[in-house]
């Protein structure tokens with residue numbers, strides 16, 4: 001049985017995780033954390049410091065504002081943590097790196113299998129295309145998403161860059177009348193509307209030909225499943241910073 005503390009328990013992903021856990025007898029939420037208090041099937045607290053229940057892992061889908069403190073408290077309580085929140089500040093990222101020397105931490109901007117297989121495909125094709133093709137990423141999400149561009153778009157760009165011989169700058173959106181595209185950039189474009197759970201398309205545009213690879217999330221369940229698998233993966237792991245590539249090995 002995996003005992004879980006859920007941070008951001010009343011958010012969209014918090015609710016999705018609750019639904020998934022309700023269908024799995026091997027998983028249980030021992031406590032929730034959120035900044036607003038509502039009724040739930042488990043005790044709810046405002047910070048991890050207040051939680052009295054024992055747990056195997058904390059799962060976090062919240063906001064950058066809450067992550068650095070949460071990670072500190074995981075170190076104090078010697079708790080493993082799965083962090084899925086995107087839009088993290090440099091300060092929070094440094095905090096995560098430091099804390100991962102003391103507790104196991106799993107971080108991924110996208111918990112789906114599909115996006116992580118897409119990353120492998122991008123890393124395979126980029127070396128053959130980078131000389132002659134321009135690379136652009138277009139991501140689409142629901143109208144309530146706070147961070148832009150998405151964490152996944154940045155992860156895809158980082159993965160392309162890691163495979164590319166010549167490192168590329170990121171251009172976040174484009175406007176103006178003077179500057180044509182330079183060869184050495186990846187354009188990243190964020191679209192927001194309706195209830196789109198998440199779509200990421202990577203375009204390689206060359207002379208007279210284009211290749212487009214696209215991942216579409218049809219629901220949030222894929223992210224909930226991935227985060228819960230990551231929680232199980234962390235059980236009994238040594239301190240360290242783990243990612244989807246470790247889980248999929």
Ligand SMILES: NC(=O)C1=CN([C@@H]2O[C@H](COP(=O)(O)OP(=O)(O)OC[C@H]3O[C@@H](n4cnc5c(N)ncnc54)[C@H](OP(=O)(O)O)[C@@H]3O)[C@@H](O)[C@H]2O)C=CC1
Nearest residue numbers: 008011012013035061062063066084085086109110111223
């Ligand atoms: N890695 C992945 O696969 C995925 C990552 N995400 C990421 O997860 C995060 C959450 O997404 P989503 O559930 O849609 O967002 P929501 O805004 O619906 O949920 C976030 C929850 O966290 C709460 N929260 C915000 N700030 C704090 C704080 N300082 N302390 C405690 N709780 C806080 C919010 O409260 P309030 O409502 O009061 O603001 C809300 O209940 C985002 O960063 C998103 O990009 C989402 C899907 C997949």
Ligand SMILES: O=C(O)C1=N[C@H](C(=O)O)C[C@H](O)C1
Nearest residue numbers: 086109110145150151152198
């Ligand atoms: O906020 C969301 O909804 C999502 N956020 C993640 C991101 O920023 O990449 C992952 C997924 O696309 C859904």
